[in-house]
Amino acid sequence: MLGGAIPNGLLTAFRRMSAFRKGGRVMLDLIYIAIGVLLIALMGVYADACRRL
């Protein structure tokens, strides 16, 4: 059940994103910039964790 639920949830999220895309590109820009910046910045936390290992 879980194996199907997660991808289906992601699919719904992506469908909404595609619909959202038509209306608000600036918002979508902010989402993608946030994903990239946060994920790379999170690596600083990972680096700190590795340092303290």
Next chain:
Amino acid sequence: MTIVGWSQIAIVLALVLAASIPLSKYIVKVMAGERTLLSPVLLPVERSFYRLAGVDETREQTAYVYTLAMIAFSVASFVTLYGLQRLQNMLPLNPQGFDPVAPDLAFNTAVSFITNTNWQNYSGETTMSHLTQMLGLTTHNFVSAAAGLGMAFALVRAFSRSASTTVGNFWVDLTRGSLYILLPISIIGALLLILGGVPQTLLGSFDATTLEGAKQTISIGPMASQEIIKELGTNGGGFFNANSAHPFENPNAWTDIIENWALLVVPVASVLAFGRAVGDLRQGRAVLIAMAILLVAGVLVTYWAETAGNPLLTALGVDPSQGNMEGKEVRFGQALTSLFAVATTSTSTGAVVAMHDSFTPLGGLAPLFNLLAGCIWPGGVGAGLYGFLIVAIIAVFVAGLMVGRTPEYLGKKIEAREVKLAMFAVLIYPLIVLGFSGASVLLQTALDSLGNSGPHGLSEIIYAFASTNANNGSAFAGLNGNTPWFNTTLGLAMLLGRFAYVVPVLALAGSLAAKKKAPASAGTFPTTGPLFVGLLIGVIVILYLLQYFPALALGPVVEHYLMLSGKTF
């Protein structure tokens, strides 16, 4: 397979080795900040960069600060490259008037180029302005490669120093790698490519009349300058969607040899430079021999499988004498195509001279395995060296377990912390590749992107995530990756494949640098001989072949047997 074909392969590899020896000496000097032949010209330029950025070149960083500097640089690079694509319609050097790149595609492309992947979900000739190509993409071809080289040398310094708190300065490594190593070779290489017929112009396109009288718009642009650093920096992002298979990017066998040489030369030289930097060239030689055996084994598999051909095509009446020529360029032939396919996936280049999707199942298996292992023989600029040194650490750990002694490598004791960090790095790859591939095969929106069904479709998905995760960027070509699902997940695979891998590597560098260098004793496991080479290869087989065996069995292996029984996908 023919003698002539193997001779072509041998000539390219010999040219790489011949150039790598002097280049390795030069790399060691540059990364140590010693004076070189180019210093009178480049030193003032280098110092002006430091003055402009407020960098003190004499001040080294701890591994943690080095990592933070790399992360800060990557964040800034990501935001500027994303913005450049989204605003290209308002910026100069857009002679064809291209629209802004779509947000999901801009995200994917920005991540792709800052991570040295160059996965392309777009056709450059119809999507990117000249400014985006030159200022955005080509610039990152230099700096992402130089960053990789810097990180590798942080690890090399950790081995060569005793009880040190620092591993180098990220900003200095980045500047020196770009300015002294990549830029001069690129200038010479671009001129050679122009001589070979690769265009270099700021014009956008021109119209031609075909023999049938139709009008055809032909895209041109600053190709030679992008082409050389695409290979030299093991980037792989082509000006055209067809990449190095396009006759403008790679017009003939001569340019093909230059490009094949360029994508191997810096990674090979870096390995020899590692040996020189740690004060024992034999250490670098042993690692290089292990890499070379794996590389040549891959070429052997692909060359054999492609020349053996596809029995289904033979049954249709296609002349089998040339082997499987589907998706290949006649001007390169089987041998150079096989070498390029394996070399581009053994390094993290990802440029292609043929469509890997059209290879026979076993012919495509070797490039796919190279990707799954993280492209480390000889690997990307810097990335291959630190990737293989991680394997070396695991290898000496395994040897230590077998003989019951504390393992050591290059005089540094390998203890629990180092092995944990090495395993963090190694295990992130299967987690990403198998995790995202598994999610994709369950999603109809992802399956709709496939060009083929059955095991070949599975190979297309695994190849895409393996390629992006290993920061390679080559595509199997049957998968349409330009969808919100793949643009986003492949982007995440690239980010995690680069940063989640290199963070523990740099932490490992910090840990090793702090240790005292112990002199070799009678109980030290020798890491320069054939036994160590065999152990390295054995560890790679155990680590990677077993990790991915189920995926490979369900993809190319089962497809091979189905092909023999007359079924295609």
